[in-house]
Amino acid sequence: MSTALxxxxxxxVVLVIAAIALYNNLVKLRNMVDNAWAQIDVQLQRRLDLIxxxxxxxxxxxxxxxxxxxxxxxxxxxxMSAPTPEGKMQADGMLTGALKSLFAVAEAYPDLKANTNFxxxxxxxxxxxxxxxxxxxSYNDTVMKYNTAIQTFPAVLLAGPMGFKQRESFDATAGAxxxxxxxx
Numbered sequence: 001m002s003t004a005l006x007x008x009x010x011x012x013v014v015l016v017i018a019a020i021a022l023y024n025n026l027v028k029l030r031n032m033v034d035n036a037w038a039q040i041d042v043q044l045q046r047r048l049d050l051i052x053x054x055x056x057x058x059x060x061x062x063x064x065x066x067x068x069x070x071x072x073x074x075x076x077x078x079x080m081s082a083p084t085p086e087g088k089m090q091a092d093g094m095l096t097g098a099l100k101s102l103f104a105v106a107e108a109y110p111d112l113k114a115n116t117n118f119x120x121x122x123x124x125x126x127x128x129x130x131x132x133x134x135x136x137x138s139y140n141d142t143v144m145k146y147n148t149a150i151q152t153f154p155a156v157l158l159a160g161p162m163g164f165k166q167r168e169s170f171d172a173t174a175g176a177x178x179x180x181x182x183x184x
Contacts (some may be wrong), residue, residue, distance in 0.1 A: 022155050026164050029146040036139040038084050040170070043132045044079060044092060047125060051076050051099075053120045058102060061112035065105050072098040089170050099125065102158050140169040 055069050062069075075095035082088040103122065106112050113119075147166050150159035158164075 009135065011154060018154075019158060022158055023162060026149060026159060026162070029142075029149050030164060031145045032142050033139070036135070036142040040135040040139055041088070043128055043135055044088065047095075047128045047132065048076055050124055050128065051119060054102070054118075054125065057115065057118045057121060058106060058112065060120075061115070062105060063111045068098070068101050068105050072102050074098075086168055089168075096129075097103060101140075136170045143167045143169045 078091035
């Protein structure tokens with residue numbers, strides 16, 4: 001074998017090994033994004049499971065607040081039926097706003113605020129909201145690492161042809177970051 005052929009073979013082997021390493025890293029990062037979303041999904045489901053009990057508790061004390069209760073129920077249904085993570089993110093923003101309105105309404109009912117079931121549900125939801133917030137931050141960090149990896153050289157040469165697509169971060173939706181307006 002000639003020296004030139006050996007050099008070409010070594011270069012080809014090094015390039016193949018580098019391509020395999022890049023591909024494996026992209027797969028690892030994509031799986032981390034999927035796992036981070038799954039963790040958010042678990043907490044969203046936990047919150048969705050708590051909401052019917054909360055709505056029933058509030059109904060007993062504030063049955064004439066039907067509009068707020070319906071808004072929470074509709075927002076919960078929207079999250080449950082969202083077919084994509086992006087759809088769930090958007091619906092979740094609506095649900096967060098509806099829950100804020102519900103808790104603002106509850107402030108007007110001292111008996112409701114003193115109810116043990118309501119207090120427990122409120123504490124559970126607050127705990128779950130904290131977990132969701134943490135998971136969103138973790139998800140966004142993971143998405144940023146993944147998106148950076150598929151957009152930088154030399155991985156960008158493999159990412160597109162291999163089907164690695166950019167992922168969306170979990171952004172605050174319009175209205176989710178503002179306080180609800182409650183009128184009595």
